[in-house]
Amino acid sequence: MSAITAPAVRGMGGSGWTQFRGRLNSARLHLFVPLTLYLLFTIVPFYWMVVFAFRPTTSNHPYPWPITLANFKEVWNVLGFGTFFENSMLVGVGVLIGLNVICAMAGYALARFKFAGRSALILILLCTQFVPGVMLLIPLFVIFRHLGLIDNLFALIIADIVFQLPLTSLLMSGFIRNVPVELEEAAMVDGCSRVRAFLSVTLPLLRPAFVAIGSFAFIGSWNNFLFALMFMSSQNHFTLPVGLDYTIGEFSVNFGALAAGGLIAAVPVVVIFAFVQKYLVQGLTFGAVKG
Amino acid sequence: MGVTQTMLEAEQRVSLRAGAREPARRRRKRKGWVPYVMLSPLVVLIAAFVAYPVGSVVYYSFQNYNIVEPFLNGFAGWSNYSTMLRHDPLFWSSLLFTGKWVVTEVVLQLILGMILALIMNEAFRWRGFTRAAVFAPWAVSGVLTTTIWLLLYDPQAGIVNYLSNIGLAPRGFAILADTHTVFWGAVLAELWRGVPFFAIIILADLQSIPRELIEAANCDGANAWTRFRWVILPHLRDAVILSTLLRCVWEFNNVDLLFTLTNGGPGTETTTLPLYVARQAIDNHNFGYGAALTMAGFAILFVFSMIYLKLSKFGASTGYRT
Numbered sequence: 001m002s003a004i005t006a007p008a009v010r011g012m013g014g015s016g017w018t019q020f021r022g023r024l025n026s027a028r029l030h031l032f033v034p035l036t037l038y039l040l041f042t043i044v045p046f047y048w049m050v051v052f053a054f055r056p057t058t059s060n061h062p063y064p065w066p067i068t069l070a071n072f073k074e075v076w077n078v079l080g081f082g083t084f085f086e087n088s089m090l091v092g093v094g095v096l097i098g099l100n101v102i103c104a105m106a107g108y109a110l111a112r113f114k115f116a117g118r119s120a121l122i123l124i125l126l127c128t129q130f131v132p133g134v135m136l137l138i139p140l141f142v143i144f145r146h147l148g149l150i151d152n153l154f155a156l157i158i159a160d161i162v163f164q165l166p167l168t169s170l171l172m173s174g175f176i177r178n179v180p181v182e183l184e185e186a187a188m189v190d191g192c193s194r195v196r197a198f199l200s201v202t203l204p205l206l207r208p209a210f211v212a213i214g215s216f217a218f219i220g221s222w223n224n225f226l227f228a229l230m231f232m233s234s235q236n237h238f239t240l241p242v243g244l245d246y247t248i249g250e251f252s253v254n255f256g257a258l259a260a261g262g263l264i265a266a267v268p269v270v271v272i273f274a275f276v277q278k279y280l281v282q283g284l285t286f287g288a289v290k291g
Numbered sequence: 292m293g294v295t296q297t298m299l300e301a302e303q304r305v306s307l308r309a310g311a312r313e314p315a316r317r318r319r320k321r322k323g324w325v326p327y328v329m330l331s332p333l334v335v336l337i338a339a340f341v342a343y344p345v346g347s348v349v350y351y352s353f354q355n356y357n358i359v360e361p362f363l364n365g366f367a368g369w370s371n372y373s374t375m376l377r378h379d380p381l382f383w384s385s386l387l388f389t390g391k392w393v394v395t396e397v398v399l400q401l402i403l404g405m406i407l408a409l410i411m412n413e414a415f416r417w418r419g420f421t422r423a424a425v426f427a428p429w430a431v432s433g434v435l436t437t438t439i440w441l442l443l444y445d446p447q448a449g450i451v452n453y454l455s456n457i458g459l460a461p462r463g464f465a466i467l468a469d470t471h472t473v474f475w476g477a478v479l480a481e482l483w484r485g486v487p488f489f490a491i492i493i494l495a496d497l498q499s500i501p502r503e504l505i506e507a508a509n510c511d512g513a514n515a516w517t518r519f520r521w522v523i524l525p526h527l528r529d530a531v532i533l534s535t536l537l538r539c540v541w542e543f544n545n546v547d548l549l550f551t552l553t554n555g556g557p558g559t560e561t562t563t564l565p566l567y568v569a570r571q572a573i574d575n576h577n578f579g580y581g582a583a584l585t586m587a588g589f590a591i592l593f594v595f596s597m598i599y600l601k602l603s604k605f606g607a608s609t610g611y612r613t
Contacts, residue, residue: 028415035410035421038403042425045439045483048450052442060448106333113326121330128341129537130592132544134565135585138351138578139344162340169333223432225547230573241434245551248441255448262438266431273430274423277491 049266052259071260075247081261083236084243087153088222088265091239094157095221096214099164103213104206106165107172108198112181125166133163137230144231155231156239160221168213175209176202212279219269240265348589351582359576371583381559381567382584386591389563391474392549393542396481401535403482404489409519411490412497429487433547440480440552441467467553470560477561481548489534496530497523532603539599540592564588 053071054064075081110118140159141150149155179202187197225241232238238246244265247258355367375382411422428436443450446463455462466476500523508522546566549555555562555570562570565588571581 028413031410031413031415034406035425038407039421039424041483042428044450045443046427048442049439052448062453102332102336105329109326109329115326121334124337128337130540130596131341131345132540132565132588134544134546134569135348135588136341136344137569137572138581138585139347140340141572142347142578143340143344158336158340162336165333165336219430223430223435225432225434226550226569241432241547244434244438248438248551255442255445258438259442262435262442265435265438269430269432270427273427277423277426278419 046266049259049262052255053263055256057254057256071256072264075257075261075264079243079247079257079261080235080238081240081243081264084238084240085264087237088239091153091156091160092218092222094153095160095164096218098157098161099168099217100210100214102161103165103168103172104210106169107174107176108202110169110173111176122170125170128166133159134226137226140227141230150231151233151237153232153237156221156224156228159227159231160217160224164217164220168217171213172206172209175206179205208279212276215272215276215279219272222265222269348582348585351579352586354579354582356579356582357575357577367579371580372586374580375583375587381562382564382587384559385562385564385567386587388561389543389565392478392561392563393539395478396485396542397535397538399478399482400485400489400538401531403486405493405531407486407490408493408497409523411494426487426491428484429491431484433484433545434551436480436484436548437551440476440483444476468557470557473553473557473561477549477553480552481542484548485538485542488538492530492534493527496527500526536596536599539595543588543592564591 051062051064054067054069055061056066056068056070059066076085109115110122144150144155144159147155149158183201183205184194184197187201188194192200222239223241224239225245228239228242229245232242235246240261244258244261247254247261352371353367353369355363355365355370357363407425411418411425415421431439442448444466446452446465451464451466455464464472466472504522504526505518508518513522543563544565546563546569549561549563549566550569553561555566564584568581568584568588571577571584575581
């Protein structure tokens, strides 16, 4: 950092000390010292997991060398993380598609129509934010048992969609309101039906909304632990968080396998997050951050 | 409601960014069945999987209901509640621990998140990368957080071992097995995942502060502290109040981390009320008693939210917003 401004400071031709102080100021220590400390706090735990995942179980160097993939082979094939990964993917993609379709429909109705009960509905949707998933664990279990969906991945897809639906619908209606209704009207004047106008004019403009909402839906369902623990009973229906919990319980000594499993669970969400985190800061905040 | 306000604000921000377009206020006035059809999937799902379960929790709390021991099932009157209030020390101790946990977490997350957001709001090189790196733990699940921190805390293989090599910690010290350190061990792990929440929300709000306000404050000779205290903080007020409330509710209800990291232990040292509910549901299958505990949780959250919004005078502030 200081390299950019250093010539200017030197140009002022001060003594060694002022030059040093000038450099310190230009490096803005009050920003970078806390930021570096915090970065260490964030990154060291990730690094530690990578070290464990890639080094042989016999080694205890604080760096992953000699490098080995044995841990990954073990968790993927022996401990069943291949299946867990597949289940998590299925649920995540199911939630992503289902949620986007339902919340696009609901968002469109909320944004473009006046109807009786509209404000009551919005109020109810907001109130659901105070109803936590853990507290509904028991009644939801009973419902899914009546529906015969216990130990079925559909139960997870439904539960994940339901708990993310209220705020994503409100967010989607906000996005749709920002697309001028005149565009649709123009298309309808040109002979489109209402549905066609929505599909070919409004829908393409909503791509960022779908990407953002879909990503957060995916991350949310990928991370959901309690529902999966409660509703899935056989090991070939476990998702990654349940698999990790299982590994913690059963193989607490084998840290290499645990770390490799953790890395498998972490990479997809961290990569997706890195791409969409700017949407978060642009004001999508509340619907997305709620856990 | 507060959330609406924030969301409206967010929308305004987005529409301003999209070129100061006027929001299309004219909604089509065609009344009829179309909007109801489009809303039906949403309404059916919410009714079946949120509204109905909330109602049935009330019903179960007055029942003996255990799916493993069905022969005892039936109407129980107030007995679940009287057991809970009079004969269950774990209910009261879990309640106390929940309070301690929520207050510690939310206060520390708010302070650190605020500092982090103020730093990330400055312009510097690599800001995009730094932001992604610093916020990344937000995307990570509670179980994964547990996995990572177990690796760090392990007395033999963990980073704790390196600390004891240089004399900072006693050898073979198990943070999570000691009643004196388990609280802070769990707090640190949850902070790692929780600070980005506040940082993200506050950063989003910081970026909506008009540049002229800061410049005007500078012209009037404000230093960094006065600028923060009298310009930035009032602007953040509503966002901070609301996100703090949401975070309290969330930390209250969040059980993934404690469930897997400490399992409420050692003993019952770190059992929160929702964790106790989850244990009743998952291990004991005692649904009736679990439902009574759930009702206690609802009641506490409701009363807390009302008092909090009243005391914080939410929304009653700041002339220049809206």
